[in-house]
Amino acid sequence: MAIPNEIQNVKRRFSIIGDSQALISAVGRAIRVAPHDLSVLVIGESGSGKEFFPKIIHENSPRRHGKYIAVNCGAIPEGTIDSELFGHVKGSFTGATSDHKGYFEEASGGTIFLDEVGEMPLSTQARLLRVLESGEFLKVGSSTVQKTNIRVVAATNKDMGKAVKDGKFREDLYYRLSTVLINVPPLRERGRDILMLTRKFMHDFADETHSPEVELTADAQQALMDYHWPGNVRQLKSVVQQVALFEAGETVNRETINQYLPNLGQPHLPATIDKSQFDYTQEREVIFMLIKQLQQEIDDVKVAVTGGDRNSATHVSANQADLKREVRQLGFLGRNDDSSTTIVHENHTGTTLHHSEPHDLGHVDEVNAYEVNQTGSGHIKTLDETERETIMEALYRNNGRRKKTAEELQISERTLYRKIKEYGLERR
Helix, strand or coil, X not given: CCXXXXXXXXXXXXXXXXXXXXXXXXXXXXXXXXXXXXXXXXXXXXXXXCCHHHHHHHHCCCCCCCCEEEEEHHHCCCCCHHHHHHCXXXXXXXXXXXXXXXXXXXXXXXXXXXXXXXXXXXXXXXXXXXXXXXXXXXCECCCCEEECCCEEEEEECCCHHHHHHCCCCCHHHHHHHCCEEEECCCHHHCCCHHHHHHHHHHHHHHHHHCCCCCEECHHHHHHHHHCCCCCHHHHHHHHHHHHHHHCXXXXXXXXXXXXXXXXXXXXXXXXXXXXXXXXXXXXXXXXXXXXXXXXXXXXXXXXXXXXXXXXXXXXXXXXXXXXXXXXXXXXXXXXXXXXXXXXXXXXXXXXXXXXXXXXXXXXXXXXXXXXXXXXXXXXXXXXXHHHHHHHHHHHHHCCCCHHHHHHHHCCCHHHHXXXXXXXXCCCC
């Protein structure tokens, strides 16, 4: 089917690629409605190219010599959108140091494009309805009615029927905006337009980077056409640029192209880290060695206590504190999984060490859960007690210098100050 010259000219002017019937129909509707001062609502999925159609309408209308302003309603905070669209007067709110013109006043005589209009707050929707019905609006903080001569073209990727039913969008405003509806087709419904866009994006990338172009086999082209493209044209461009970069000068088949398509191939940068890919063998050996050394220290304490050698006991206690710090710095404390644990305890028969097999030592849970004292009784230390002790030891090592202490503990000074106050360490 031959495409009318008028539509071909518009496609060239706005760099619209594709000959699918659905796309040609949408462009034709935009051209047809352009000369008439009617409100238009462009609907379509995100990334499908809705932003081209308000420009087509404006450039082919009697308002083409007036201003064209595009506003993303979803990007403006709810508290300031009224001021942005309709303006405000000096003193109307904190920070309003002078009068401000809104977009409806600035674009009078031209066209305003309200993108993501479905995100507009209900209070702003009421103001917009008044503009569409009478051309009148009030600036924020003003009681003086002002007039504007403006054409509104809106766009949304939302199901407006559902939004109206859910009470999130005014029904009267929806019908006022959608005097003419233009439905932009998703990429998956545009057939061979996918291949036309692919060639265009590949050629542009090769031209910009001065790199050789990629050649696609027939099955690779079919893979692109079979893919559902949830991100539409925007996603296709991203994928094509990746292929053009990493496969420059190569012939790419279906298997290769699938590696660049989400949910089909392995992503180049995983969205989440797979912990199974890391090997903790070395860390396990170190922690196992420390546990054995800790057991020996406890045995030495027992001998020192029974032999009455207080100096030896003090020396060993200091070494034991150093060991606790080393274990804590290795990051093995505080893991809350269901794997086997290592517990040091002492009973009336002597000191024992129960541990899991060496290959399970990567899952040691609270190695320092029980601190053995000279009387043989065990004290279960809470996480708060452990944290408080760690901070005290670090402050002591750094002579109370908080900046140095924060650096050693790898936390911010603000967090350290808060912890010092929380644990009552200011005076100490």
